[in-house]
Amino acid sequence: MRPFDYIRATDPTDAAERTSAPGAMAIAGGTNLIDLMKLQVETPDTLVDVGRLDMGSIEEAGDGLRIGALVTNTATAVHPKVRADYPVLARAILAGATQQLRNKATTAGNLCQRTRCTYFTNIDQPCNKRAPGSGCGAMGGVARLHAILGTSDQCIATYPGDMAVAMAALDAHVHIQGGRGGDRQVPVREFHRLPGETPWQDNVLESGEIITAVTLPLPVKGKQIYRKVRERSSYAFALVSIAAIVAMDGGRIARADLAFGGLAHKPWHDPRLADLLVGEAPSPALFEKAADVLLDEADARGGSEFKIPLARRTLTAVLTEATETRT
Amino acid sequence: MTAHLKQDGPVDRAHLDGMQQGLLGKAVPRIEGYAKVTGTATYAAEYDVADPAEGVLVTATITKGKVTYIDNDAALAMPGVLAVIADARMTTRPAQGTAGEAPEQEPQSVSYWGQPIAVVVAETFEEARNAAKHLVVAYEADADVDLDPAAAQPEPQDGQAVEMGDLTAAMDAATHSVDLTIETDGHASAAMEPHAAIADWDGDNLTVRASLQMLNYNIAELADALGVEEDNVRLISRYVGGGFGSKLGISEEVVAAALAARQLGRPVRVVMSRQQVFQCIMRRSETHQRLQLACDAEGRLTAFGHHARVSNLPGESFAEPVLQSSHFLYGAENRSLGMDLVRIHRMTAGSVRAPGEAVGMPALEMAMDELAEKAGIDPVAFRLRNIPGENPEEDLPFTSHTLADCLRQGAEAFGWDDGPRRPRMRREGDWWIGTGMASAARVHNVSEAKARVRLTAEGRAVVQTDMTDLGTGTYTILAQIAGEMLGLPIDRVTVELGDTNHPRGPGSGGSWGAASIGSAVYLACKALREEIARRANTGEAELGLKDGAVAGGRTLVDLLGGEALEEVGHYEPGDNQDAWTASGFGAFFAQVRVNHWTGEARVDRMLGAFGFGRVLNEKTARSQCLGGITWSIGAALTEALHFDPRDGHLANPDLAEYHVPVHRDVQDVEVLMLEERDPLASAIQAKGIGELGMCGGAGAIANAVYNACGARLRELPMTPDRILAALPE
Structure with a gap:
């Protein structure tokens, strides 16, 4: 670990200002950042502790639910309103990490967590995300857990989280303060980036911007499912995960908000799926068609080929469950 | 006095069962459990040694070749850095279990990615780690590297080969047969406690606190690596946070700490990171296994073929003993068993819990299941x-x-x-x-083992051996054996383990620890009983020792008469090892x-x-x-x-x-x-x-x-x- 300065931000404006300094990084729960610092993947000069700022509450807002940037994952997952109205979010959070990590991890930190690609975390291997221009070690290496959608020649890493996948299905918004453009809101679906030619940029946060909250829209009707496929039954990143909010009306699909984890550099949301599914009667053929659309540009580079049939089958399973009408 | 048994045949089964204390076999909670759950049990890196410097290993970023240059000056200019050491005596691989001699040394020669090549020592752990990560190293890489076990040239392991009857003919003639290939990936021991050592010299005498399974071999391995006499070396390993084979032999941090401490003239602690434990310690080899089994219509095996390919680094003799139990588990007249070892440049392959059977038995049993299905037999x-x-x-x-x-x-x-x-x-x-x-x-298996048992004048027993407890319960079972034999409740028995100043035990590994060291403690206690019986004017079998009292009402303390008694039990396997399976x-x-x-x-x-x-x-x-x-x-x-x-x-x-x-x-x-x-x-x-x-x-x-x-x-x-x-x- 490289020596660093540690300062505590006094308010969000102070945090935004201090983190805009070169070599400065914000720290909240630290569950990801400290690991990366020990590995010298992250080598900040200054850690700006935002953990004591007043952003740790969940409030009902007129347009839904506002989850402060510093609310722990545990607190979100057990919140009665989240459990009642947004169960897909509670389930997604509980499917991630361990109880100990969830107790420390925060809303904003979770959104900003970095890929678990082991070429990224090993500084003695090439990685365009960590060391731009050094190459991608995962391509041609061990890349079983890597992306099959939205990859680039630069990077095939996945976004590792669960919480954001549910938030993408819910069409939640990220509230951002500071920076040159002033305060702004970004849909979670647009918060994370694809790697393209700049794989070191995980998301759209600019230097000096601070996440203050995530807002969930008004509760919607329908069945909410979070299905995470993983090698062991806890404490493993998703091979494929699906957050689904599906409503039926008169035997036809009335709503189908789907987001996918484990497939791409971001929580994957494809608007073509809802277009295809809504208004149709559920059937295995329809689900196959949905999978065709989802995976029409899927591209596995070295070891992750299995994710293509796995995503297809998992989507079928989730849609089957979501559209079942109990008799 | 030493009570010695070389076991050439059966022992008297009635003797130990005839004891009165009623302690042995009982579900006694681990006697060191309280120390562990309260954090007072000292693991290797936790000993309070005065003013230690901190060492962090530097690992190679090439697979094979030579280190040509290390920029010591740049590292020494970093805050807190005391030394960059790339001594030729540093070890580059862990010693194999029971090696008793130094493993490969000369860290400038690289044979696998992640191999230790130097140790950076600084005032604090963070400073050492930072300097180690920044150390500039130049290499001359050798591009001729075998990495694929399927492509490397196999070396037949003749000692494992068996040919009886005619396997091919039996397979062809059989009513039912299976011929299949099963592959298993490599495993890591993944012990909770990372490998760590604190080395401390007093003149020419070295004490190393480390996390090791077999001090009786480790002391020889360390002395050999350093070029010193065993008598000048003391190893202490009182608590071990899991080993599973990964701590059978000394690993790289032990020798690095010893050399650094010598050079700096102060204690040095070297703790491996989790990543280093994975990449510098033992792996279980991946295996490629072919199973050929055949049976008659009644389901009696007529052909038994088991061939395996495993890998290791050049220079290592260990080959995952996949066939170990296949040799005797099932009968069949026509048998063919064989092993090939291939040389590839992945880190050292060695013993990981249940070397051999851990991967050989599942493959065999998968083949048995297929054959049972074909034969229509449960x-x-x-x-x-x-x-x-x-x-x-x-x-x-x-x-x-x-x-x-x-x-x-x-x-x-x-x-x-x-x-x-x-x-x-x-x-x-x-x-x-x-x-x-x-x-x-x-x-x-059993292995030679010595343990000292002292009966104090106050009627307490103290058991001493360099045997280790990996968290398995060794402390407790030895206390139970001594308590059972000497008629003492468990709180009147103290067990001192993990110190080479004590008599040499068998080490923990190969599942032989408890039976071997337990036998040594038993023999020492038996000899003590004989002395007590002599003093009580009765036969040893008639002593009736229980709760510190002897049959007839006299107490153990009385019989000791203010004197302490001491015996060393010495157990050796004998002809029974060769005459029986x-x-x-x-x-x-x-x-x-x-x-x-x-x-x-x-x-x-x-x-x-x-x-x-x-x-x-x-x-x-x-x-x-x-x-x-x-x-x-x-x-x-x-x-x-x-x-x-x-x-x-x-x-x-x-x-x-x-x-x-x-x-x-x-x-x-x-x-x-x-x-x-x-x-x-x-x-x-x-x-x-x-x-x-x-x-x-x-x-x-x-x-x-x-x-x-x-x-x-x-x-x-x-x-x-x-x-x-x-x-x-």
């Missing part, structure tokens, strides 16, 4: 039909044989359905449910569920029935079995080392990416211990137990996966990608 009945009366290759009788009992009682306790079996008989929602079983076997046996039964859509497999319940001689402590023995079954689940479903095909570096070097089972993966596990007395196994009629629980268990799970969903896997672990690929439509 898999339990099929195994019962093929238990040999004596070792089928060497004409040697078994010291005892509990396989049949384990199969029968295990099946009964599990509720095994011996009706007709076919895959996909039961589905719950998206999940296929199925059952499977496998035999368990693990060779039993000794093994622990067992049977696994598993119920699994496999998701139809995703190929995820989970173990709903598992039962292991085991026979391994005397149970010394019902609780710690059971825990050993539970641990073994947990390892079985890992080997079956999740544990795999993934190596980069281009440079051979380990791509999943931590516990987030190397998937040992989590609590939720280990659901309903039941252990049935079939207690017996094996008078040929050891002086206390106990056999090895630590490894048996994972010798076949992954096979039971694989067989259950087939029964559940119809996927016959040819690779372990059975991750969802592999299950989906094997799933019939």
Whole structure:
């Protein structure tokens, strides 16, 4: 670990200002950042502790639910309103990490967590995300857990989280303060980036911007499912995960908000799926068609080929469950 | 005085059972448990040594070649850095178990990615780690590197080869046969406590506190590496946070700490990072196995072929002994067994819990399941039909044989359905449910062991040996043996382990620890009893020692008369090792569920029935079995080392990416211990137990996966990608 300065931000404006300094990084729960610092993947000069700022509450807002940037994952997952109205979010959070990590991890930190690609975390291997221009070690290496959608020649890493996948299905918004453009809101679906030619940029946060909250829209009707496929039954990143909010009306699909984890550099949301599914009667053929659309540009580079049939089958399973009408 | 036994034949089984204290075999909680849960047990890196400097290993970023330059000056200019050491005596690999001599040295020569090449020492750990990560090293890389075990040139291991009868002819002539190839990925020991050492010189005398399994060998390995006499070296390893083979031999941090401490003239601590533990310590080799089995119409095996290919670095003699139990588990007149070793440049392959059987037994048991299915015989009945009366290759009788009992009682306790079996008989929602079983076997060994037992004038017993306790219960079982023999409650027995100033034990490994060192403690206590009996004017057998009193009313303290007594027990294996085949046996039964859509497999319940001689402590023995079954689940479903095909570096070097089972993966596990007395196994009629629980268990799970969903896997672990690929439509 490289020596660093540690300062505590006094308010969000102070945090935004201090983190805009070169070599400065914000720290909240630290569950990801400290690991990366020990590995010298992250080598900040200054850690700006935002953990004591007043952003740790969940409030009902007129347009839904506002989850402060510093609310722990545990607190979100057990919140009665989240459990009642947004169960897909509670389930997604509980499917991630361990109880100990969830107790420390925060809303904003979770959104900003970095890929678990082991070429990224090993500084003695090439990685365009960590060391731009050094190459991608995962391509041609061990890349079983890597992306099959939205990859680039630069990077095939996945976004590792669960919480954001549910938030993408819910069409939640990220509230951002500071920076040159002033305060702004970004849909979670647009918060994370694809790697393209700049794989070191995980998301759209600019230097000096601070996440203050995530807002969930008004509760919607329908069945909410979070299905995470993983090698062991806890404490493993998703091979494929699906957050689904599906409503039926008169035997036809009335709503189908789907987001996918484990497939791409971001929580994957494809608007073509809802277009295809809504208004149709559920059937295995329809689900196959949905999978065709989802995976029409899927591209596995070295070891992750299995994710293509796995995503297809998992989507079928989730849609089957979501559209079942109990008799 | 020394009480010596070289065991050439059976011991008197009645003697130990005739004791009065009633302590042995009981579920006594671990006597060091309180120290551990309160954080007061000192692990290797935790000893309070005055003013230690901190060392961090630097590891190679090439696979093969030479270090040509290290920029010491730049590192020494960094804050707190005291030294950059690349001494030719530094070791570059862990010593193999029981080596007793230094492993490869000369760190400027690189033979695998991640090999230690230097140690940076600084005032603080953070400064040392930072400098180590920044150290500029130049290499001359050798591009001629073998990394693929399937492509490397095999070296036949003649010592493992057996040819009896005519396998090919028997396969051709048989009513039923299977000929299949099974591959298993490499494993890591993944012990909780990272490897660590604190070295401290006093003149020419060196003390190293380290996390090691076999101090009796480690002291020789360290002395040899440093070029000093054993008499000048003391190793201390009082508590070990798991070893599983990874601490059998000294590893790189021990020698690095010793050399750095010598150079700096102050104590030096070197702790490996989790990633270093994964990449510098032992791996279990991946295996490629061919099983050829045939039987007649009644299900009697007529052909038994088992051939394996494993890998290691050049210069290493260890070859994962995949065939170890295949030599004697099942009878068949026509036999062909053989092993090939290939040389590849991945880190050292060595002993990981249950070397050999951990991967050989599951493959064999998967083949047995397929043959039982072809023959239309229940898999339990099929195994019962093929238990040999004596070792089928060497004409040697078994010291005892509990396989049949384990199969029968295990099946009964599990509720095994011996009706007709076919895959996909039961589905719950998206999940296929199925059952499977496998035999368990693990060779039993004992090793030379010495222990001192002192009876103080106050009537307390103190047991001393350099034997280690890896968290298995050694402290407790030795206290139980001494308490049982000397008629003392457990709180009047003190056990001191893990210090080479004590008599040499057998070390912990190969499941031989408890039986070997327990025998030495037993012998010392027996000699003490004889002296007490002499003083009490009675026969040793008539002493009736219990709670510090002797039959007839006199107390132990009276008889001691203010004097302390001391004996060293010395146990040696003798002719019994050569004249008999000794093994622990067992049977696994598993119920699994496999998701139809995703190929995820989970173990709903598992039962292991085991026979391994005397149970010394019902609780710690059971825990050993539970641990073994947990390892079985890992080997079956999740544990795999993934190596980069281009440079051979380990791509999943931590516990987030190397998937040992989590609590939720280990659901309903039941252990049935079939207690017996094996008078040929050891002086206390106990056999090895630590490894048996994972010798076949992954096979039971694989067989259950087939029964559940119809996927016959040819690779372990059975991750969802592999299950989906094997799933019939």
